Amino acid sequence: xxxxxxxxxxxxxxxxxxxxxxxxxxxxxxxxRRANVETDAGWMDLELQGDDAEIxxxxxxxxxxxxxxxxAGGDVLAG
Amino acid sequence: xxxxxxxxxxxQNGGHTLNGGxxxxxxxxxxxxxxxxQTSEIAPKHVCEMxxxxxxxxxxxxxxxxxxxxxxxxxxxxxIWRYQDLLPVEGTPQVDLGAGFTPLIKCNNLAKKLxxxxxxxxxxxxxxxxxxxxxxxxxxxxxxxxxxxDTAACASTGNLANSVSAHAARAGMxxxxxxxxxxxxxxxxxxxIYKPNLMxxxxxxxxxxxxxxxxxxxxxxxxxxxxxxxxxSEGSKTLAYEVAEQLGWQAPDHVVIPIASGxxxxxxxxxxxxxMKLGLIEQRDFRVSGAQAQGCSPVAQAFEDGHDFxxxxxxxxxxxxxxxxxxxxxIYALDTMRSTGGNAAMVSDEEVVEGIKLLAExxxxxxxxxxxxxxxxxxxxxxxxxxxxxxxxxxxxxxIGLKTxxxxxxxVGAPLQIAPNLASFEAALGRKL
Ligand SMILES: Cc1ncc(COP(=O)(O)O)c(C=O)c1O
Ligand SMILES: [Zn+2]
Numbered sequence: 487x488x489x490x491x492x493x494x495x496x497x498x499x500x501x502x503x504x505x506x507x508x509x510x511x512x513x514x515x516x517x518x519r520r521a522n523v524e525t526d527a528g529w530m531d532l533e534l535q536g537d538d539a540e541i542x543x544x545x546x547x548x549x550x551x552x553x554x555x556x557x558a559g560g561d562v563l564a565g
Numbered sequence: 566x567x568x569x570x571x572x573x574x575x576x577q578n579g580g581h582t583l584n585g586g587x588x589x590x591x592x593x594x595x596x597x598x599x600x601x602x603q604t605s606e607i608a609p610k611h612v613c614e615m616x617x618x619x620x621x622x623x624x625x626x627x628x629x630x631x632x633x634x635x636x637x638x639x640x641x642x643x644x645i646w647r648y649q650d651l652l653p654v655e656g657t658p659q660v661d662l663g664a665g666f667t668p669l670i671k672c673n674n675l676a677k678k679l680x681x682x683x684x685x686x687x688x689x690x691x692x693x694x695x696x697x698x699x700x701x702x703x704x705x706x707x708x709x710x711x712x713x714x715d716t717a718a719c720a721s722t723g724n725l726a727n728s729v730s731a732h733a734a735r736a737g738m739x740x741x742x743x744x745x746x747x748x749x750x751x752x753x754x755x756x757x758i759y760k761p762n763l764m765x766x767x768x769x770x771x772x773x774x775x776x777x778x779x780x781x782x783x784x785x786x787x788x789x790x791x792x793x794x795x796x797x798s799e800g801s802k803t804l805a806y807e808v809a810e811q812l813g814w815q816a817p818d819h820v821v822i823p824i825a826s827g828x829x830x831x832x833x834x835x836x837x838x839x840x841m842k843l844g845l846i847e848q849r850d851f852r853v854s855g856a857q858a859q860g861c862s863p864v865a866q867a868f869e870d871g872h873d874f875x876x877x878x879x880x881x882x883x884x885x886x887x888x889x890x891x892x893x894x895x896i897y898a899l900d901t902m903r904s905t906g907g908n909a910a911m912v913s914d915e916e917v918v919e920g921i922k923l924l925a926e927x928x929x930x931x932x933x934x935x936x937x938x939x940x941x942x943x944x945x946x947x948x949x950x951x952x953x954x955x956x957x958x959x960x961x962x963x964x965i966g967l968k969t970x971x972x973x974x975x976x977v978g979a980p981l982q983i984a985p986n987l988a989s990f991e992a993a994l995g996r997k998l
Contacts, residue, residue: 489636490617492891494876506946518599519616530873531617535641537681547781556624556877558617563720563770564790565698565886 489534490519490558493548502552505532508552511543512536519558531558554559572705593653594623596795599897605806607653609712609787611794612728619893621775622653629843630843635814638806638845645700645803651839652704653796660706660736664699665691665803669811669959674927680949683957685817687808688930694731694755695965696724696886696933697804697829702732702789703798715739715764716786720777722885723752725963730759741786745770748885751968769891770880790826798894803831805836808959816841816851818956819907821946823939823963824855824864827898832903833961839948854907854951855898856942857880858917858934864895868902868909873907875899883972884934886964912941918976920944921966931966939963950962 493505509516512535521530534541545555597604600618606979633650645665646658657668668688676684682823692699702725706717710867716739719729726742733740740761744753748765756763781791789797809816816837834853840846857865860882863875875895880888892898902909912920920940925931932940943960946952966973983989991997 490612493879494874498860514803520579520618523872527872527874527876533617538808556771556879556891557778559612559619560786560826560895561770561774561889561891562781563722563774563889564721564725 487536487538487541489545490536491532491545492558493532494532494554494556495523495530496552499552504548504553505530507551508548510543511547513540514544533558555564558559566748566923567968579659590625590628591655592624592628592650593655594625596620597623599661609709609714609792610852611792613771616693622795622799624651626839633843633845635810635845638810641695645703645800648803648806649937651806651836653799654704654707655711658703658707659710659825660703660732660738662693662699662703662732662735664692664703664800666807669808670926670928670930675924678923678927679944679952681952681954681956682948683955683960685808685812685957685959685960686924686928686930687703687804687961689961689963690932690936690965690970691928694724694727695968696728697801697961697963698724698728699732700803701725701797701800702728705789705793705797706732706736706738707786710736710738712787712793714785714787714793716741716784718742718781718784718786719787719790720744720773720788722888723748723755723968724886725790726761726763727752727755727759727968730761730763733761734759736788741780743773743780745773749969749971751970755968768890774891794893798828798832800923801832802836802839804829804961805833806840809837809840812957814846816846816849816961818978819852819854819952819958821854821939821943821952821958822910823887823961824857824892824895824898824937825887825935827855827894827896829961829963831894831897831901834905848892851905852907852956853901853905854942854946855902855909856886856939857909857911858884858938859911859913860884861888861890862911864892865909867895867899867912873899882917882934883969884917884938885969886933886935887938900927908950910942910945912938912945916941916945918973921973922976924962925966930962933964933966933969935964936962936966937972 598613711782861880917937
């Protein structure tokens with residue numbers, strides 16, 4: 487399955503290494519579609535591919551590493 | 566001109582042909598990615614395959630300019646469909662409950678209280694299901710029927726759920742609606758009455774989001790704010806068209822708009838700009854300001870922090886209709902407020918309640934929590950001089966108070982209890998009749 491995610495980073499987290507480490511530790515592949523890293527924060531939109539359980543674990547790992555993970559297109563839930 | 570809403574024609578009327586079958590040049594050029602500019606055919610999809618950016622409907626304004634005029638609009642139905650030339654629906658709108666053409670009310674009492682001269686409320690509680698969502702839903706589902714969908718769906722904290730349920734009933738579409746299980750009873754009944762398949766999801770908003778994204782992925786339903794979102798969101802432009810027409814064909818100086826996903830704010834801005842581009846109103850600058858509740862203010866916070874991206878938050882506010890933590894159009898709303906010289910502000914839940922009461926007590930309009938946010942922010946901006954006293958200002962009140970009475974139940978006092986006799990009434994009155 488594929489998952490399109492928005493990763494949001496605080497200033498103390500550098501974007502690329504975290505994503506690379508994730509790809510090494512889990513059986514998932516990723517492609518970065520858009521990103522913007524400012525001096526004090528940043529974000530990255532990526533597509534993760536792999537099986538459901540492995541993607542779940544990768545997301546959990548990212549969150550534990552202090553990265554905020556949310557759906558890339560914004561919330562589906564509306565007012 | 567009449568307010569009569571006729572039944573939609575039974576035969577599908579694609580409306581693509583005109584006079585002897587000659588094909589009319591299309592007003593609709595296609596879809597375009599807001600980020601990378603990639604274009605594609607009109608289709609039920611909402612994200613760019615290349616970069617995941619949101620897709621937006623592209624119009625051919627030269628074609629539109631040939632047919633549109635103030636007079637033609639004024640002769641049209643008293644609903645959003647008088648502006649159909651600027652909406653992404655090609656044939657006779659198939660899903661119509663009469664959304665739109667709501668009152669624009671000059672509010673001198675409130676203006677005086679806030680120290681500004683010229684204030685209007687766009688009272689969008691006066692819609693078929695009592696919120697502005699009827700505009701976007703009528704647009705989305707009319708287009709969905711043209712695409713051939715027979716099922717409507719959405720995930721909502723209430724207003725959208727009500728509107729999709731009602732419009733699907735009217736259109737004879739199947740309907741699936743997902744809500745968080747902790748919604749206000751008024752918003753639950755306000756959906757159930759139209760007999761949708763209503764799923765109350767036991768989980769936090771993140772979990773509701775995740776589930777609904779998966780469902781949207783695996784079904785061929787018209788998910789109004791997912792696969793048909795580019796068409797859905799265009800419906801909000803009518804909030805600008807109507808205000809311009811009601812002001813005698815001109816834009817105001819300043820508009821104050823509540824933000825959830827940020828779609829309505831960006832589309833109201835787009836709507837005024839389109840009228841200028843088409844020469845229907847005079848070219849002028851106007852400012853766009855946005856309103857959020859402190860418990861869910863990712864866009865207002867980014868504005869304050871000077872960021873050009875929006876950091877998602879976990880919502881916690883009584884303004885559930887604005888409790889969208891990861892707003893799809895947040896950055897575009899930010900852009901709009903900054904580029905027009907507008908502002909963003911947030912208010913506490915107490916200020917939301919005060920805002921609801923202030924509008925009711927000064928102008929006789931009973932709004933829901935989202936309207937309390939808007940009035941709270943309007944007050945804040947006026948008091949801090951960010952709305953200039955001589956700016957003609959329009960505040961958008963987008964939903965009705967009767968759906969969320971629990972928000973203010975403890976803040977409106979209680980009726981005086983009297984016995985059924987004059988003496989008891991005179992005692993309460995404090996004088997003899
Ligand atoms: C009453 C009300 N006002 C405003 C909004 C904001 O809409 P948007 O998502 O377009 O920002 C919503 C819903 O999302 C709403 O229900
Ligand atoms: Zn793109």
